[in-house]
Amino acid sequence: MHQDTAAAAFLRRNMVLQLMLLMFSLSSFPSVTAECPDKCTCVKSNVRCAYQELDRIPDLISPDTTDLDLRFNKIRDIEPKSLTHLTELKILDFINNIISDLKNGAFANLSKLQILYLDRNTIKSIETGVFNNLTTLEELWLGSNSIHTLDSEMFKGLTKLNTLYLSDNMIRNIPPGIFDSLTSLSILRLDKNPLTCDCDMLWFVNVLKKIRDDNWFHDRNWDATCHFPIKISGKSLVEITENDFQCASPDVIEVPENKTVSVGEQLQLSCKAVGNPAPSITWAKDDIDLELGQRVQVFQNNTLIISKVERTDGGQYKCVASNSLGQKSFEAMVKVNGLAENGSNTMFGVIPFFIIIIIFANCVLYNDIL
Numbered sequence: 001m002h003q004d005t006a007a008a009a010f011l012r013r014n015m016v017l018q019l020m021l022l023m024f025s026l027s028s029f030p031s032v033t034a035e036c037p038d039k040c041t042c043v044k045s046n047v048r049c050a051y052q053e054l055d056r057i058p059d060l061i062s063p064d065t066t067d068l069d070l071r072f073n074k075i076r077d078i079e080p081k082s083l084t085h086l087t088e089l090k091i092l093d094f095i096n097n098i099i100s101d102l103k104n105g106a107f108a109n110l111s112k113l114q115i116l117y118l119d120r121n122t123i124k125s126i127e128t129g130v131f132n133n134l135t136t137l138e139e140l141w142l143g144s145n146s147i148h149t150l151d152s153e154m155f156k157g158l159t160k161l162n163t164l165y166l167s168d169n170m171i172r173n174i175p176p177g178i179f180d181s182l183t184s185l186s187i188l189r190l191d192k193n194p195l196t197c198d199c200d201m202l203w204f205v206n207v208l209k210k211i212r213d214d215n216w217f218h219d220r221n222w223d224a225t226c227h228f229p230i231k232i233s234g235k236s237l238v239e240i241t242e243n244d245f246q247c248a249s250p251d252v253i254e255v256p257e258n259k260t261v262s263v264g265e266q267l268q269l270s271c272k273a274v275g276n277p278a279p280s281i282t283w284a285k286d287d288i289d290l291e292l293g294q295r296v297q298v299f300q301n302n303t304l305i306i307s308k309v310e311r312t313d314g315g316q317y318k319c320v321a322s323n324s325l326g327q328k329s330f331e332a333m334v335k336v337n338g339l340a341e342n343g344s345n346t347m348f349g350v351i352p353f354f355i356i357i358i359i360f361a362n363c364v365l366y367n368d369i370l
């Protein structure tokens with residue numbers, strides 16, 4: 001009996017405490033439970049707005065939201081400001097909308113995002129930095145869109161990403177190094193893309209082969225097949241070898257020559273290289289990349305022309321030919337003589353200069369003595 005009343009008193013006290021807590025929580029956070037965007041259902045921190053014909057991301061989404069479902073709507077655009085307050089978001093789902101591009105800043109503040117679904121939209125262009133802040137992202141779904149080109153910096157910093165879906169797009173080339181920072185990647189889907197298996201693709205073929213040999217190549221997880229050229233269309237990327245094309249590292253076939261020019265004259269240095277893929281050529285002077293402009297130009301034929309040579313143009317010039325298989329360089333020395341005309345009267349340019357210095361030095365001395 002005695003114990004019963006004590007227990008009852010304890011229960012009563014406990015209930016009062018809970019009631020007070022409830023009233024406190026109701027009065028201090030009235031807006032959180034009340035706010036739910038029009039046409040959406042909100043349960044705890046989940047906001048569900050699927051199949052609502054929405055043409056834009058709704059306003060008034062609570063900043064506590066962790067799961068936002070916007071599937072099967074008519075959203076065209078992810079405006080940079082519409083999501084930035086949702087810093088708690090973990091899952092964001094845009095499957096089956098009509099988004100056509102992704103602009104920098106769209107996902108700027110989503111530092112806790114783990115899964116981003118963007119499949120079945122009409123995405124054509126993706127600005128390079130748009131995913132860069134998503135350091136906790138684990139899955140990125142971009143399948144069944146119209147993506148043509150990938151940028152080598154596009155997935156930079158996504159160190160937690162383990163799943164990347166790019167199936168069923170219009171991708172032809174995979175830029176070298178694009179997956180380098182994806183250290184957690186275990187599923188990469190590239191099937192149903194018109195991949196061009198030329199020499200530029202060799203680097204990726206080698207990555208795939210390494211993954212297969214390291215024994216973590218699971219069934220279709222890294223599936224990708226060549227679409228072009230036609231003769232190997234349908235062949236899996238891991239099956240192709242260097243022998244399927246005539247790949248060759250650059251070879252310079254016309255080297256720049258050592259030259260002596262005079263101030264004011266034109267300097268021409270030519271450089272021609274062959275290779276497959278066709279090598280690109282850059283010029284450097286004294287091992288620093290040459291700054292091009294009106295006076296210093298490189299033409300389509302890779303010839304370097306300096307229109308009015310100055311004294312400081314003398315030095316070592318290097319032409320560097322590079323492609324995905326390697327690079328080769330050639331050097332030439334350029335000497336610049338003092339004055340134009342015969343190039344033999346350098347001394348005449350220098351002597352008057354010394355005379356002026358001597359006269360000037362004398363004046364200074366003379367003044368000091370006085």
Ligand SMILES: *[C@@H]1O[C@H](CO)[C@@H](O)[C@H](O)[C@H]1NC(C)=O
Nearest residue numbers: 080081083084085087108109
């Ligand atoms: C990002 O979040 C911070 C803090 O949560 C906030 O101050 C800032 O305004 C947000 N940025 C944008 C663009 O909304």
Ligand SMILES: *[C@@H]1O[C@H](CO)[C@@H](O)[C@H](O)[C@H]1NC(C)=O
Nearest residue numbers: 104105107108109129132133
């Ligand atoms: C990434 O986040 C930083 C701060 O956290 C912010 O200043 C920057 O604008 C964001 N960048 C992008 C591309 O969203």
Ligand SMILES: *[C@@H]1O[C@H](CO)[C@@H](O)[C@H](O)[C@H]1NC(C)=O
Nearest residue numbers: 255256257258259331332333
């Ligand atoms: C150009 O000059 C450098 C050094 O001045 C020399 O080593 C090189 O053999 C020369 N090249 C040609 C093609 O004469």
Ligand SMILES: *[C@@H]1O[C@H](CO)[C@@H](O)[C@H](O)[C@H]1NC(C)=O
Nearest residue numbers: 270271299300301302303305
């Ligand atoms: C390269 O093109 C420039 C400009 O068209 C021309 O002046 C030059 O003679 C060409 N050089 C060679 C080696 O073809």
